[in-house]
Structures are given as structure tokens and as C-alpha cells.
Amino acid sequence: xxxxxxxxxxxxxxxxxxxxxxxxxxxxxxxxxxxxxxxxxxxxxxxxxxxxxxxxxxxxxxxxxxxxxxxxxxxxxxxxxxxxxxxxxxxxxxxxxxxxxxxxxxxxxxxxxxxxxxxxxxxxxxxxxxxxxxxxxxxxxxxxxxxxxxxxxxxxxxxxxxxxxxxxxxxxxxxxxxxxxxxxxxxxxxxxxxxxxxxxxxxxxxxxxxxxxxxxxxxxxxxxxxxxxxxxxxxxxxxxxxxxxxxxxxxxxxxxxxxxxxxxxxxxxxxxxxxxxxxxxxxxxxxxxxxx
Numbered sequence: 001x002x003x004x005x006x007x008x009x010x011x012x013x014x015x016x017x018x019x020x021x022x023x024x025x026x027x028x029x030x031x032x033x034x035x036x037x038x039x040x041x042x043x044x045x046x047x048x049x050x051x052x053x054x055x056x057x058x059x060x061x062x063x064x065x066x067x068x069x070x071x072x073x074x075x076x077x078x079x080x081x082x083x084x085x086x087x088x089x090x091x092x093x094x095x096x097x098x099x100x101x102x103x104x105x106x107x108x109x110x111x112x113x114x115x116x117x118x119x120x121x122x123x124x125x126x127x128x129x130x131x132x133x134x135x136x137x138x139x140x141x142x143x144x145x146x147x148x149x150x151x152x153x154x155x156x157x158x159x160x161x162x163x164x165x166x167x168x169x170x171x172x173x174x175x176x177x178x179x180x181x182x183x184x185x186x187x188x189x190x191x192x193x194x195x196x197x198x199x200x201x202x203x204x205x206x207x208x209x210x211x212x213x214x215x216x217x218x219x220x221x222x223x224x225x226x227x228x229x230x231x232x233x234x235x236x237x238x239x240x241x242x243x244x245x246x247x248x249x250x251x252x253x254x255x256x257x258x259x260x261x262x263x264x265x266x267x268x269x270x271x272x273x274x275x276x277x278x279x280x281x282x283x284x285x286x287x288x289x290x291x292x
Contacts, residue, residue: 019085019272039055041053044194045266046190047191056117057116057117060117085097104118105117127176130176135172137170137172161202189201194244217253222235226253233258238281247264263289264287266287269283
């Protein structure tokens, strides 16, 4: 009888991990924190939610923490403080896993044995707070063209997945995010925020992959076995920055009816580096059959 345990890749080796955090304070010069003890969780769940990240940094000076502190509840404190998070093996090119705007950032002096600087960030939430006048659409205009125009105004880039439909003779009201969602919804398309991209895709469509479809199996890092849910399947693997929300991946496993191509509806990266008390380095996936 064949073993039910996954085979181990004998070529697998341990490597030192790195997470780099770059912060830009409201248009000022960017500062990168690399080599610090860091823990990070990134959640991406597609339309209509905004991607979010929680980052904890240790070893920052009191002066630096004071400069970076941003309290979202303060009145009239709307500032576009940006954060980029990259991760990978030390000494190699790091992969960007999150780009967004800081919602809250503060120093926690109750965290032993040293203060921890905590950051909460979202992608797409800041543009939703920007007031804008209505847009008047005269005649036929493509949905992709309108959304591309608005996304550029708020510092984002459009990723169009073959949406060619048009709208005509209407007025679009609301903040930039509401406008783009209304325009997409008018033709039955979804709008996904992913880092600095606005992704336009059919309501039940598949986001294009970059290169070949990513493969997950026991040989390349899958942790444990896939489990089914009411909506699809859950898979956990060692950190995979090549997986993208809304796109497909291929799964190979001995679990009956689990192997095949799945569409990613949720991504969660849990990472840590340079911190002896933290060991997370994994990606969790929720997915459905692409035809659903």
C-alpha cells in the first residue's frame, strides 16, 4: 500500500528570510527598514474588500517611531503615508507582496522585551476618502478607458482583463473608488484592488496569470493537506509570492477530488524575519472552481 505521507524534496535547504518595509510619509522621501526584526500579515480577499496588512517592527529608535506615528482617529489628519512590503530569501531579489496606505501607526511600549512599532494599512481605502465632482459621460465611452483615467488620478494603474464594454450618456457620482465600482458594475464586471493596481475582470472571470499557472504540491512546499469548505478548498503552503488574487493555480495532491485548477478568492501571507520568537513563513489560500 503506498504511503499517505507527502514526499519530501531532498533538495530543500534552510535559508535566511528577509522582510523589507518601505515607508513614504505624505510625499516625502522613502525610508526602507531592512534587517530589522519584523512580523507581517497580508490579507487579500478580492471584491469588494480592500487588501490589508499588519506589520510589526522592532529595533526602531524613539525618534523614528515618533516621526512615523500616524493616528487615523485624529481629526483633519488625512495624510497619504504609503507602505511597501517585500519578502524573500536574504541576498536575493525580494518580491513585493503589499502596497498601500497607512491607516494607523504607533509604538507599543508594553511589548516585551523592547517596544514594537505597529502599522495597519489598506490598499484602496485612501482614494475612497477623496472628494471628487461627478463625471459626465457623453456618448459611448469604454469602461476600461474611464477607469484608467480615474485610477491614474489617484496614483493607481489599471490592469484590464479583456473588458471591452462601453457605457453612454450618464453621470457618475461619488468618490474615485465608488465611481470605478459603479462603472464596472454597469457592465457586470468586478473591480479588485491589488497593491497599486486596479484590476478589471468579468464578474465570474479569471484574472490573467503572469507566465505559467503556479503549481502547488507536496514537493514544492505544500503544508499538510488541502481541506474542503462550503465554498471550495483551503490550501496552505510555504510563502508563495507568485500567487495572485482572482487568478488560477494548479493543485496536485492525493486528497480525492482536490487536484486540478482552482481560482484564488483569498490570500493570506504570514511572515516573520530576524525574530527568534517568530517562525511564520507561509501563504494560506481559499479557492473555488473557476467555472463557479
